[in-house]
Amino acid sequence: MIEWKDKREFWITGVRLADPETGKIRTGSVLVQKGVIADIVRQKSVDTDLPVCDAGMYICAPGFVDIHTHLREPGYEEKETIKTGTAAAAAGGYTSVLCMANTDPVIDEPSVIEYIKRKAVEAGMCRVYVAAALTKGLGGEVINEYHFLKEAGAVALSDDGMYVTNSQVMRSAMEYALFHRLPVISHCEDNFLVKGSQMNEGYSSTRFGLKGAPAVSEEIAVNRDIRLASLTGARLHVAHVSTAGSVEMIKAAKRKGVPVTAEVTPHHLTLEDSLLENYDRNLKVNPPLRGRRDIDALRAGLRDGTIDCIATDHAPHHEIDKQVEFDKAPPGMIGLETAFAQLHTELVVKGKFELIDLVRLMTIRPAGVIGLPGGRLKKGVPADLVLIDPNEEWVLERSMIRSKSKNTPLAGKRFTGRIQGVFFEGKWRSAIFSEKRGRESSEPARRHV
Numbered sequence: 001m002i003e004w005k006d007k008r009e010f011w012i013t014g015v016r017l018a019d020p021e022t023g024k025i026r027t028g029s030v031l032v033q034k035g036v037i038a039d040i041v042r043q044k045s046v047d048t049d050l051p052v053c054d055a056g057m058y059i060c061a062p063g064f065v066d067i068h069t070h071l072r073e074p075g076y077e078e079k080e081t082i083k084t085g086t087a088a089a090a091a092g093g094y095t096s097v098l099c100m101a102n103t104d105p106v107i108d109e110p111s112v113i114e115y116i117k118r119k120a121v122e123a124g125m126c127r128v129y130v131a132a133a134l135t136k137g138l139g140g141e142v143i144n145e146y147h148f149l150k151e152a153g154a155v156a157l158s159d160d161g162m163y164v165t166n167s168q169v170m171r172s173a174m175e176y177a178l179f180h181r182l183p184v185i186s187h188c189e190d191n192f193l194v195k196g197s198q199m200n201e202g203y204s205s206t207r208f209g210l211k212g213a214p215a216v217s218e219e220i221a222v223n224r225d226i227r228l229a230s231l232t233g234a235r236l237h238v239a240h241v242s243t244a245g246s247v248e249m250i251k252a253a254k255r256k257g258v259p260v261t262a263e264v265t266p267h268h269l270t271l272e273d274s275l276l277e278n279y280d281r282n283l284k285v286n287p288p289l290r291g292r293r294d295i296d297a298l299r300a301g302l303r304d305g306t307i308d309c310i311a312t313d314h315a316p317h318h319e320i321d322k323q324v325e326f327d328k329a330p331p332g333m334i335g336l337e338t339a340f341a342q343l344h345t346e347l348v349v350k351g352k353f354e355l356i357d358l359v360r361l362m363t364i365r366p367a368g369v370i371g372l373p374g375g376r377l378k379k380g381v382p383a384d385l386v387l388i389d390p391n392e393e394w395v396l397e398r399s400m401i402r403s404k405s406k407n408t409p410l411a412g413k414r415f416t417g418r419i420q421g422v423f424f425e426g427k428w429r430s431a432i433f434s435e436k437r438g439r440e441s442s443e444p445a446r447r448h449v
C-alpha cells in the first residue's frame, strides 16, 4: 500500500522544499537512492517507474539537528535510553542529536563513547553524536584526555549540567580543546549564586515563596568564559542562554571577534517564569525560565544572529523523580518532540519569524556550530529529511510521547504545525504520516542489510 516504504530507491514528490542554504521554499521532488539524495527537481510530480511517496504539499526540509540532548544512557535507563531518546528525536523531526556527558559512567572514557555509538546504530532512528566531558567525572578538577576522546568519536566537550568553577581548569581545558580542534560547550551558571534556587529571581519568586537564581548568576559565568575564549582562542559555545544580559555580552564578544556561539531552548523562548504559579515541577529547569524582558531579548538575539541556533536541552526525568516537593525535584524537561510545534505555534504563526528562519535555526545553524555535516538539502548528502505539515492543528497527549519520560509542561497544549515523520538515511522513521495513509505500524521500517 505504501510501497515506497522499505525501498532503497524512490521519489518524494509534490513537496515544498525548504532549503536553509538559499532561504527559499519552493515546490519540488526529491529522488532518494541508497540513503542519499540522488536528485532534486523543481517539478511537482515526476514520470517514473520507481515507487513514489506523494507527500502532498508538505514542507520537506533537512532533518533537524539538536546539539543539546540528554539521552541518559548509560546509567539512567529508567529516564531514557538511546532507543527511546532517538525515537523521540525522530518523532520531533530530528535526524541528528548531540548527547551530553552527564551519564553514569560519565562520558570521559573512549569505551563509553563506543558503547553509545554502538547502541545508536542498533536503534537506527537517528544519528547520535557525542559530547565528551571536559573534566574527569564532571568533577571540574582534572582535565580529560581529549585526544583519545576525539579519536573515539567525540565532536565537542562539555561538563553540561555543571559549571567548571575553577577558572584555571577552564583555561587549561580551553587550551587543550583548541589544540584538538574541539568546541567547548559551557553550562553557564555560577554555582554559588544558584545554590538552592528553584526559579528565576524576581517578582514571581517573591510571590511564590521560592528561592530565585538572579540573572547575574548566568551572566557572570558567561562573562568569564567569553574572557577565557578571548584569551585562549578556543571555540566557546554557550549552552541555553536565558537572559538579556547574556545576549548583550555575546553580541559584544562577537563584534570583537571572540570565537563564541550560543544556543537558546524552545522553553526559554516561549515560557515565562510567572507560569510557575501552579508549582508544576516540569517547569523547573536550569537555567530557570525568565521574565518577559529576557524572552524578548532572546528572540531579538536569535533574529539578529547573536544567538546562533535552537537546541532543546531535552532532559528526561522519571515521574517518580518529579513527584516530590518542589525544591527536591530535579531540573529539566523533555523537548525533542515538541520543539518544532511549540516554536512554530509561538513564533511563526504569530508572525515573529518566517518558517524558513525556524528551519534554518534547527538545521544548518546548529550543525555549523559544532561542525556537523547535517542540515543541508542538496544532491549527494545523506537523505536525512523531515516532512512537516505547517497547518495541522493538534493537541499533545501524554500517550503520544515517545520519550521514556513524560516531564513536559506542554501536555494538553494545542499546536499548529506538526512533524509528519523523518527519513533517516532514506529510511522512514515515524508514524503519523503513515497512520493517516493506512494505519501502518508505528514501528520503524525494517533495517536493510
Ligand SMILES: [Zn+2]
Pocket (backbone or CB within 6 Å): 160, 161, 162, 187, 239, 240, 286, 287
Ligand atoms: Zn546545561
